[in-house]
Amino acid sequence: xxxxxxxxxxxxxxxxxxxxxxxxxxxxxxxxxxxxxxxxxxxxxxxxxxxxxxxxxxxxxxxxxxxxxxxxx
Amino acid sequence: xxxxxxxxxxxxxxxxxxxxxxxxxxxxxxxxxxxxxxxxxxxxxxxxxxxxxxxxxxxxxxxxxxxxxxxxxxxxxxxxxxxxxxxxxxxxxxxxxxxxxxxxxxxxxxxxxxxxxxxxxxxxxxxxxxxxxxxxxxxxxxxxxxxxxxxxxxxxxxxxxxxxxxxxxxxxxxxxxxxxxxxxxxxxxxxxxxxxxxxxxxxxxxxxxxxxxxxxxxxxxxxxxxxxxxxxxxxxxxxxxxxxxxxxxxxxxxxxxxxxxxxxxxxxxxxxxxxxxxxxxxxxxxxxxxxxxxxxxxxxxxxxxxxxxxxxxxxxxxxxxxxxxxxxxxxxxxxxxxxxxxxxxxxxxxxxxxxxxxxxxxxxxxxxxxxxxxxxxxxxxxxxxxxxxxxxxxxxxxxxxxxxxxxxxxxxxxxxxxxxxxxxxxxxxxxxxxxxxxxxxxxxxxxxxxxxxxxxxxxxxxxxxxxxxxxxxxxxxxxxxxxxxxxxxxxxxxxxxxxxxxxxxxxxxxxxxxxxxxxxxxxxxxxxxxxxxxxxxxxxxxxxxxxxxxxxxxxxxxxxxxxxxxxxxxxxxxxxxxxxxxxxxxxxxxxxxxxxxxxxxxxxxxxxxxxxx
Numbered sequence: 001x002x003x004x005x006x007x008x009x010x011x012x013x014x015x016x017x018x019x020x021x022x023x024x025x026x027x028x029x030x031x032x033x034x035x036x037x038x039x040x041x042x043x044x045x046x047x048x049x050x051x052x053x054x055x056x057x058x059x060x061x062x063x064x065x066x067x068x069x070x071x072x073x
Numbered sequence: 074x075x076x077x078x079x080x081x082x083x084x085x086x087x088x089x090x091x092x093x094x095x096x097x098x099x100x101x102x103x104x105x106x107x108x109x110x111x112x113x114x115x116x117x118x119x120x121x122x123x124x125x126x127x128x129x130x131x132x133x134x135x136x137x138x139x140x141x142x143x144x145x146x147x148x149x150x151x152x153x154x155x156x157x158x159x160x161x162x163x164x165x166x167x168x169x170x171x172x173x174x175x176x177x178x179x180x181x182x183x184x185x186x187x188x189x190x191x192x193x194x195x196x197x198x199x200x201x202x203x204x205x206x207x208x209x210x211x212x213x214x215x216x217x218x219x220x221x222x223x224x225x226x227x228x229x230x231x232x233x234x235x236x237x238x239x240x241x242x243x244x245x246x247x248x249x250x251x252x253x254x255x256x257x258x259x260x261x262x263x264x265x266x267x268x269x270x271x272x273x274x275x276x277x278x279x280x281x282x283x284x285x286x287x288x289x290x291x292x293x294x295x296x297x298x299x300x301x302x303x304x305x306x307x308x309x310x311x312x313x314x315x316x317x318x319x320x321x322x323x324x325x326x327x328x329x330x331x332x333x334x335x336x337x338x339x340x341x342x343x344x345x346x347x348x349x350x351x352x353x354x355x356x357x358x359x360x361x362x363x364x365x366x367x368x369x370x371x372x373x374x375x376x377x378x379x380x381x382x383x384x385x386x387x388x389x390x391x392x393x394x395x396x397x398x399x400x401x402x403x404x405x406x407x408x409x410x411x412x413x414x415x416x417x418x419x420x421x422x423x424x425x426x427x428x429x430x431x432x433x434x435x436x437x438x439x440x441x442x443x444x445x446x447x448x449x450x451x452x453x454x455x456x457x458x459x460x461x462x463x464x465x466x467x468x469x470x471x472x473x474x475x476x477x478x479x480x481x482x483x484x485x486x487x488x489x490x491x492x493x494x495x496x497x498x499x500x501x502x503x504x505x506x507x508x509x510x511x512x513x514x515x516x517x518x519x520x521x522x523x524x525x526x527x528x529x530x531x532x533x534x535x536x537x538x539x540x541x542x543x544x545x546x547x548x549x550x551x552x553x554x555x556x557x558x559x560x561x562x563x564x565x566x567x568x569x570x571x572x573x574x575x576x577x578x579x580x581x582x583x584x585x586x587x588x589x590x591x592x593x594x595x596x597x598x599x600x601x602x603x604x605x606x607x608x609x610x611x612x613x614x615x616x617x618x619x620x621x622x623x624x625x626x627x628x629x630x631x632x633x634x635x636x637x638x639x640x641x642x643x644x645x646x647x648x649x650x651x652x653x654x655x656x657x658x659x660x661x662x663x664x665x666x667x668x669x670x671x672x673x674x675x676x677x678x679x680x681x682x683x684x685x686x
Contacts, residue, residue: 004287009077011167011171012136012167012347012351013347013350013351013354014136014304014345014346014347014350017301017304017305017350018132020301021301021305033290033291033293035290035291035354036174036351036354037174037177037178037290037354037355037358038178038287038290038358039178040287040290042288042291063130063131063132064130064132066123066126066127066130
């Protein structure tokens with residue numbers, strides 16, 4: 001499954017790169033991108049573990065930039 | 074400006090004023106330090122706070138942490154004004170960057186603002202405003218002047234002109250009337266149109282384009298990945314050197330601790346890779362966004378990068394270089410005049426719907442009097458036998474002429490020939506060819522000027538036709554009589570020779586070639602789903618001149634990316650080296666960090682400016 005999430009207050013490009021690297025390393029993630037330009041995160045992960053992966057990804061993001069929020073729809 | 078940006082601006086201005094005041098009051102020692110601590114805290118408290126929080130999260134080489142260490146260090150060695158200024162300029166840089174990126178994002182979003190808000194659908198005789206996603210295939214939608222067309226469909230009532238510029242970059246409106254297809258995302262300029270929808274919203278042209286554009290930031294250019302990797306090493310490396318610089322030389326060399334610590338702090342300020350990490354994606358973002366304004370959709374930064382490297386362009390002939398529709402090239406009569414020959418041919422062919430017959434009819438300027446036409450018989454594989462004005466004519470290939478017993482001859486021109494005889498007396502022939510698109514020759518010349526070393530045309534057509542077209546348009550070489558699978562092999566051979574190959578096709582039957590080439594470019598893709606799927610770069614209309622334009626945009630984007638990398642690294646390394654020898658001060662470091670960031674971001678924003686064709 002592949003899903004895109006909007007990010008709010010993603011303030012620095014270097015942080016976006018760090019988040020991306022961290023999310024890519026998560027278990028169950030096939031691919032991930034965090035785009036500073038479009039303020040969006042895309043996650044491609046196994047279907048059955050998707051929710052779990054998204055939770056872990058959100059944690060990665062707040063670790064790098066505590067002010068940055070993920071809009072979960 | 075967002076709320077956050079406004080707040081930061083207020084803080085920047087007040088901290089700036091407070092810094093000037095602190096500098097003007099004649100104070101000494103600890104009092105001077107306190108005076109500068111006021112603006113420092115006003116502008117830097119959040120940086121200090123994030124730094125503390127980030128360490129708790131294990132983010133050691135975070136830029137905020139570095140700024141905190143550098144400025145607190147400056148306080149420690151009594152460089153008070155410098156400490157306040159570094160923090161102030163750091164925040165100015167961040168603020169500026171956020172404004173610039175926000176602005177780019179907005180203007181590109183506006184460029185791609187083709188999402189239809191609503192659809193007016195006719196249900197049970199009443200007009201009803203609904204979400205485009207709720208309209209089903211086959212429903213009737215009503216379009217008033219000025220409205221964006223929400224779904225693809227066919228006009229069933231009314232006439233008007235439609236502006237497709239948001240999709241194709243083509244500013245000339247197209248006239249649409251009953252039976253014509255209209256595409257979602259374009260705007261109805263005049264007249265009320267009733268349109269029967271042919272797709273659901275999710276499958277419509279506009280939804281496909283939006284999806285493509287939104288996903289384009291996922292595919293990163295190699296240079297972008299390189300910069301990200303570089304940043305991961307650069308910052309820790311500079312920080313470690315800074316620590317060594319602060320500790321080792323004072324132990325073994327002359328000079329005070331304060332002096333070496335000062336040099337080390339300069340290292341920390343310069344260690345932020347922001348200028349690179351922001352400006353490179355910003356450049357690609359701007360380049361891709363700018364290209365979309367001209368109807369050139371690039372599916373990812375990596376494809377823009379590949380296109381800039383292309384040194385060989387391979388074209389598919391039919392539908393790309395030629396119209397894919399036939400027209401009369403030459404009329405060669407014997408015995409009678411050209412007009413008379415065309416008159417007979419047009420009359421005889423007027424009942425046929427074959428593209429070749431249609432081209433003959435459309436070449437004939439006058440009206441055809443159908444009462445002149447008698448019986449028409451088709452002779453399979455040869456042509457037709459037609460009664461016109463009571464006489465018997467044969468129209469077809471050489472075999473038909475043999476059959477009619479006419480003395481005929483081949484034409485020296487390439488193309489499809491229709492030979493015509495009245496009974497057994499030969500009257501001449503008409504040459505029909507697929508028509509070369511306008512601007513092809515100029516575009517091929519432009520490709521040469523842009524550094525494309527070789528242009529090659531591939532076609533399934535005969536050698537004779539291929540040669541004639543190749544000579545007319547000025548490609549370097551051609552390969553004729555290729556089956557679709559052989560086109561793939563041909564491109565693979567070219568790739569094997571080490572060339573960077575861009576393949577340009579219409580996406581209709583060359584999808585495998587499009588995906589095999591380094592960069593696959595689909596032309597005239599508007600309305601063709603297959604082309605949009607399989608190509609890396611999609612040119613919405615069928616103007617071949619968009620191709621050199623796309624290459625120009627790619628070249629400019631890469632040039633700006635390289636400029637920024639050289640500028641940022643050059644300045645930073647220079648400052649690092651000079652600082653190690655104590656030839657700089659904190660002001661240099663501020664320039665190396667914030668100054669370079671601002672210059673690089675401004676430079677990157679140039680990518681959005683429209684390139685002239």
